[in-house]
Amino acid sequence: MTAPTPASPTTDTVIEVDNVTTAFDGHVIHRHLNLTVYRDEVVALIGGSGSGKTTLLRLLLGLEVPQAGSVKIFGHPLGACSACDLEHVRYRWGVLFQSGALFSALTVFDNIALPLRELKSVPPDMVKPLVLLKLAQVGLKPEDALKRPAELSGGMVKRVSLARALILDPQLLFLDEPTAGLDPDSAKQFVKLLRKLRQELALTVVMVTHDVDTLFAVVDRVAVLADQRIIACGPLPEVARLQHPFVRNFFLGHLERCAEEDVKRFRLSLDDTSDEGGVPALLREDAL
Numbered sequence: 001m002t003a004p005t006p007a008s009p010t011t012d013t014v015i016e017v018d019n020v021t022t023a024f025d026g027h028v029i030h031r032h033l034n035l036t037v038y039r040d041e042v043v044a045l046i047g048g049s050g051s052g053k054t055t056l057l058r059l060l061l062g063l064e065v066p067q068a069g070s071v072k073i074f075g076h077p078l079g080a081c082s083a084c085d086l087e088h089v090r091y092r093w094g095v096l097f098q099s100g101a102l103f104s105a106l107t108v109f110d111n112i113a114l115p116l117r118e119l120k121s122v123p124p125d126m127v128k129p130l131v132l133l134k135l136a137q138v139g140l141k142p143e144d145a146l147k148r149p150a151e152l153s154g155g156m157v158k159r160v161s162l163a164r165a166l167i168l169d170p171q172l173l174f175l176d177e178p179t180a181g182l183d184p185d186s187a188k189q190f191v192k193l194l195r196k197l198r199q200e201l202a203l204t205v206v207m208v209t210h211d212v213d214t215l216f217a218v219v220d221r222v223a224v225l226a227d228q229r230i231i232a233c234g235p236l237p238e239v240a241r242l243q244h245p246f247v248r249n250f251f252l253g254h255l256e257r258c259a260e261e262d263v264k265r266f267r268l269s270l271d272d273t274s275d276e277g278g279v280p281a282l283l284r285e286d287a288l
């Protein structure tokens with residue numbers, strides 16, 4: 001089961017973490033850690049507090065450097081590629097930080113437009129329609145673009161952050177605790193949005209999460225970080241039955257919904273009622 005069999009029959013590798021060791025001041029966090037993520041799959045990283053999930057995410061983003069081993073994204077070794085190559089790889093991913101990381105002084109519109117304006121990747125007159133498109137894709141209204149972060153609910157902050165993460169049309173999306181801090185209903189709506197977007201945009205997604213419902217709703221494979229390495233990476237019904245103490249505790253009370261058929265039924269029930277905004281209806285530039 002530890003062999004990383006992708007949920008979809010693609011062999012394209014997007015992320016390859018090979019034999020990585022990470023340590024801070026001699027304290028080893030990861031030892032001989034391996035993880036492979038394939039194109040178009042959604043992989044969740046779970047693990048106990050302090051097991052090194054965020055550190056692994058930071059390694060994948062090139063924000064930490066391992067003491068040994070390598071991290072390749074789209075085939076580029078992060079530590080060894082030129083600054084120019086690294087920039088190009090970075091434009092191919094988007095990140096949703098746990099806090100949202102919005103700039104409080106900027107409007108929603110300007111927060112989302114920021115990467116486009118910094119990169120100057122599109123003509124100035126394209127910025128507005130693209131921002132409106134992303135707002136609609138994440139289920140927000142055009143008039144929300146004029147608000148500032150302080151005027152948004154927790155769920156809206158996540159959606160705006162997601163719109164900013166998607167503005168450059170990335171192929172790879174990193175999500176750090178996407179539903180943390182949301183009330184149950186907002187969390188459910190956000191997970192439904194993730195389901196919709198991964199279908200519409202053919203995204204590869206890596207997320208850190210503690211939320212069992214998120215796993216049930218949207219994840220293809222679950223990677224378990226424990227004992228300084230990925231002890232298992234596979235479909236939810238398989239991983240949930242592992243006898244490791246962390247895994248048993250994590251899925252306590254959920255095992256009866258872990259059968260493959262139950263997971264499928266749960267996912268279908270989420271798709272039944274779509275209350276996410278339709279893209280074309282909200283694409284009204286005159287609303288700003």
Ligand SMILES: Nc1ncnc2c1ncn2[C@@H]1O[C@H](COP(=O)(O)OP(=O)(O)OP(=O)(O)O)[C@@H](O)[C@H]1O
Nearest residue numbers: 024025029047048049050051052053054055056208
């Ligand atoms: N920059 C750093 N310097 C020193 N120690 C660090 C640094 N970053 C993380 N650590 C340590 O590495 C360990 C793993 O931290 P990390 O944040 O990756 O865990 P986590 O699994 O994300 O935890 P949580 O679920 O509680 O957020 C912790 O013991 C933490 O104190």
